[in-house]
Amino acid sequence: MSDFAANLRFLAGHHPSVAQVCRRLGINRQQFNKYLAGASRPSAHNLRRLCDFFGVEEHEILLPAADFRGLVALKPRHGPVQGMPPYVPPVEALFDAASADVTRYLGTYHSYRYSFSEPDRILVSVIRLWRADGRVVTKRVERFAESDGAETRTFLCKYRGYLLFLRDRIYVVETDQLGRREVGETILYPGYRSQVTWLSGLHIGVSTKDDRRIGCGRVLWRHLGARVDLRRALAASGKVPPDAPDLPSLVVETLGRPGDGDPSSLFAVPR
Numbered sequence: 246m247s248d249f250a251a252n253l254r255f256l257a258g259h260h261p262s263v264a265q266v267c268r269r270l271g272i273n274r275q276q277f278n279k280y281l282a283g284a285s286r287p288s289a290h291n292l293r294r295l296c297d298f299f300g301v302e303e304h305e306i307l308l309p310a311a312d313f314r315g316l317v318a319l320k321p322r323h324g325p326v327q328g329m330p331p332y333v334p335p336v337e338a339l340f341d342a343a344s345a346d347v348t349r350y351l352g353t354y355h356s357y358r359y360s361f362s363e364p365d366r367i368l369v370s371v372i373r374l375w376r377a378d379g380r381v382v383t384k385r386v387e388r389f390a391e392s393d394g395a396e397t398r399t400f401l402c403k404y405r406g407y408l409l410f411l412r413d414r415i416y417v418v419e420t421d422q423l424g425r426r427e428v429g430e431t432i433l434y435p436g437y438r439s440q441v442t443w444l445s446g447l448h449i450g451v452s453t454k455d456d457r458r459i460g461c462g463r464v465l466w467r468h469l470g471a472r473v474d475l476r477r478a479l480a481a482s483g484k485v486p487p488d489a490p491d492l493p494s495l496v497v498e499t500l501g502r503p504g505d506g507d508p509s510s511l512f513a514v515p516r
Contacts, residue, residue: 250283251310255317256299257281264340268378270298339409340380347381347410349441350374353473354466355481357496361452361460362391365503366484367496371475372466374408381408383417389484391453400453404429415444427451431464441468445499461513465499 260266263281267274272291279285280295287295296303305316351374360368370387387402406419406429415433429450436444448464451457469478487497 247283248310248313249286249307250281252306252308252313253295254281255310255314256301256306264379266298268340268380270294271378274379339411340407347374347408349439350408350410350415350436350444351376351381352441352471353469353475353478354444355469355478356385356464356466357492357500358448358464359462359500359503360389360484361450361458361462362454363484366486367489367492367500368484369482369492371478371482381410382406383408383419385419386479386482388479388482402453410435415446433464433466443467443495459515463500465496467493 257263257266263277264274266272267277270277272294276285280287286292292303292306296306299306301317305313308316354372354374356370356372357367360366368387368389370385372383372385374381374383376382383404383406385404385406387404388400390397390399392398403422404419405422406417409416409418413435415431415435417431417433418428419430420428427450429448431446431448433444433446436442444466446464447461449459449461451459481491485492487500487502
C-alpha cells in the first residue's frame with residue numbers, strides 16, 4: 246500500500262464511517278475505496294478537496310506513513326469531525342445503519358391520505374425517490390385548490406427529505422422546500438412481495454391553513470411503475486372526494502370514509 250493510501254485510510258479512520266466521509270465530500274464511494282486501496286490516485290482537484298476536508302496540506306498527505314501520523318498528532322483538532330455539534334454523529338449513524346436494500350422502492354408514487362385542512366377530502370400527491378450521495382432522497386409535490394368562500398387559491402407545495410430503512414420499517418422525514426415552516430414524517434410498512442405496488446403506514450404533519458393544526462392519519466402509497474408520465478401523474482394530484490371515480494378502490498378501503506364510525510380510519514388531532 247502506498248503512503249498516500251495509508252495516510253488517507255488513517256484520516257478516514259477519525260470519522261464514524263467511510264460512507265459519511267464520501268457523503269460529506271460528495272465523492273463516489275467506489276472511487277474513494279480505490280484511493281484507500283492504493284489502486285488509484287485522485288486528480289489534482291480531488292486531492293485539494295481531500296486535503297481541505299481533512300485539514301492537511303497536499304505535501305503532508307504524501308509523507309511516509311509514520312511521519313504523517315506524527316505530524317497529524319501535533320495538529321490542533323478543529324477539523325470537520327471535531328467541529329461537529331454533538332448531535333450530528335448519531336444522526337449520521339442512522340444513515341450508516343439504514344439498510345442499503347432499497348433499490349426496489351425507488352421510483353415515483355402517488356400518495357393518498359385525508360387532508361388535515363379539509364378532512365372530508367383525500368389529498369393525492371406525487372412522490373419521487375432516488376439515490377444521491379449515498380442516501381435516498383425524496384421529493385413530494387402537492388397541488389390543490391382551497392377556498393375561503395370569497396376566493397379560490399391554487400397551491401403548489403414542494404417537500405424535500407430523506408428515506409431511511411431501519412429494522413424493517415421505512416421512514417421518510419421531509420420539510421417544505423420554499424418556506425421551511427414545517428417538518429413531516431411518514432412511517433411505512435415495507436412491501437413483502439417481489440414487486441412493490443402498495444405501501445401503507447401513517448403520516449404526521451400540520452395543516453396548510455393558518456391554524457397549523459397537527460394531524461396524524463393513515464397514508465397509502467402506490468408505485469406508478471418503471472416508466473412514468475410525470476405530467477399525467479401531477480394532473481391526477483389534488484384534493485378529491487372519497488367517491489371520485491378515478492380513485493383506486495383500495496384507497497378508500499384502507500383510509501376509510503368520513504363518518505363511517507371508525508375515527509382511526511381518518512386522522513387524529515391533539516386536544
